[in-house]
Amino acid sequence: MMNLLVIFVALPLFAAFALPVIGRLLRRGFDILSVIVTASLSACALYIIFNPPVFPLVYSMGSWQAPFGITWLLDPLSAFMLIAVNVITFFVTVYSVNYMEQYTGKWKYYCLLMLMLAGLNGVVLSADIFNLYVFLEIVAISSYALVAFGTEAEEVEASFKYMILGSIASAFILIGIGFLYAKTSTLNMFDMADALSKSALNSRLLIFVSALFITGFGLKSALVPFHAWLPDAHPSAPAPISAMLSGLVIKTIGIYALARIFFNVFGINSVTSELLLALGGVSMFVGVILAIGQWDFKRLLAYHSISQIGYVVCGIALGTPLGIAGGIFHLLNHSVFKSLLFLNAGSVEYATGTRDLKKSGNLQESMPHTSWTSLVASLSIAGVPPFCGFWSKLVIIIALFQANRPFYAALAILVGLITLGSFLKIQKYVFYRKIKEKFLRIKEAPVFMRLSMMGLAVLCLVIGIFFKPFFGKIIMPAAETLRAGREYFIMILGG
């Protein structure tokens, strides 16, 4: 069981380098190999959730124990993020079997996708702060290359903008790590929590490092005012990569890393909590207001991503058990339905060749699968029962009321209503409108794209219906590890 953890990083890395050599031997060898790798990783992640070992599980690389060596941590939060990462990557890989036929050099796409998957798994599992930085850089570099995959003019421009802002963020994070190492002279997160708890809580160095980390990780997760790269990068990428970026990357290297460091290593205090709550509230509002005037399908979805990430940060920044649980649950739900929405947008673009809302219409008859899954995802993001989005938004709003912040709760409800209006607009313009010049010969999307979209829609429904056992068994233990804060890591160091 202990050695199973290694598979999550070693197998995609092995596949990324062996794919060009081995994949040429079979016909369609690249597709088969990538789908097998992601399917087996999802099976491993599901096995960990349904047969949980004794948490927390600490794995030391090369048997060098903490604080000398690099350790990996498997606790309920990591297991939960592993499911989110691997299952959604599996669906995206199945989708891209058909979608990436439009691009040349499909094997390069699969290599970069496997590298990104290895990096995402590594960020989630790592319990050593420099190891987290290295895997974060692997994810960032492969995402810069994947956004520019089509090498048309707009894609390269968007990728360059993303690359400049992303490298500034990485530089800030590295300076923060340098300061932390100077203060605590260790890189292991357990040891760092122990060393930081023995010094003064509000020392100036800690405030400076917190500011650096909020800037760095906030830029990676597209909080306002660091969101400038997202509306350019997400629409220009190929559709499965937009789904991966918006559904996984900004959450794992942005919000998961932020939560892990701020809750478990620094210990959350009221100043940080207020600041993150304010940033989350502004993100919610600005994202949705900017999305109202958009007529490009994927750009609208990208602005809605900013707004939903604001929900997640508001939930997590509260610090109460219900708030953190709501935030984490909304993180998973957003991964599922936002990926599904981006895959739908890609399917519409594959069939009709345009992303403009004003030019498309009447796709309900010619693309029924895309239309029904898009309806499921839109109702989910708007928060309509019994889909999954309703439960997570409800939990966040209840937690905001309970923590005595009626302003943020009212803002969340208002933003939810505007989101509903925005997605009804998409449904009307793309699928249900009768236009004079009909699109001739519009066929439904090919079989693998349909399968993956239906799989994600079923997942939306299942999480919504079986909400209670899911919440109790998986989400609440994960929220508990964050709420326990610094003491949790000090306990792991001792035990």
Added chain:
Amino acid sequence: MNGMSLIVKRVTRYTVGLILLYGLYIVLHGHLTPGGGFAGGVIIALSFIHFVLAFGREEARKSVPERLLFLGESLGAIFFLAIGLLGITAGFFFLNFIAGAGTPFRLFSAGTIPFCNIAIGIKVGTGLFSIFIALSVFKLAREEGKK
């Protein structure tokens, strides 16, 4: 891309081998002196680039075929991962399972570390040279597009 003058070509014939040898020395002695896989790999790549700069791309293409670069990159990374995965047989990932098999401060010591250095040296050497070739191909296409 054309080569340089006759004097440069004559001197390069001698220095390419020396630079390659120096790079291999840094890779192999990575556990004793500063350097190791990455620094040695960069110097190996430099020797190839030195060759291309002096002789021109057509000549270099005959000596270093592109299949070899491609294979070198993939095999270097797979070899490194395989060393790590072999550590599982002794308990943990990346465990140094043949440490203590030699005497310290000699060339044959420190377990799996020299093998890791060799794998990284091959990968970095071929990888950097591939980046150089890829970037110079763009220049060629743009010049032809203008004419």
Added chain:
Amino acid sequence: MIIFIMDIALFLTGFYALLMKRNLIKKVIGFGIMEYAVNLFLILVGYRKGAEAPILSGKITDVLFVDPLPQALILTSIVIGLGVTALMVALCIRLYQRYGTFDIAEIRRLRG
């Protein structure tokens, strides 16, 4: 202390070049300077007064060494910086092919 201030000045120089210069290649150079400044800061964290380079040689045993861990960290960081720089330069070449200019004020097709 003075060397930390010089390091911060180097970082701010690179940051200024990355943000304010209009030519794409100057932005890449600014990123390179910024990367070097951050690596230098990490090495300076590990310095001890009057210490030797941390290489064991089997003869001398009782000597003060500087901290070797940040040196391993910056090796990794230099490799990452190399990867990002190579990708940036490749993107600059592609941008020149598509737009015909290196000036960032003209490369603004994405709006809204």
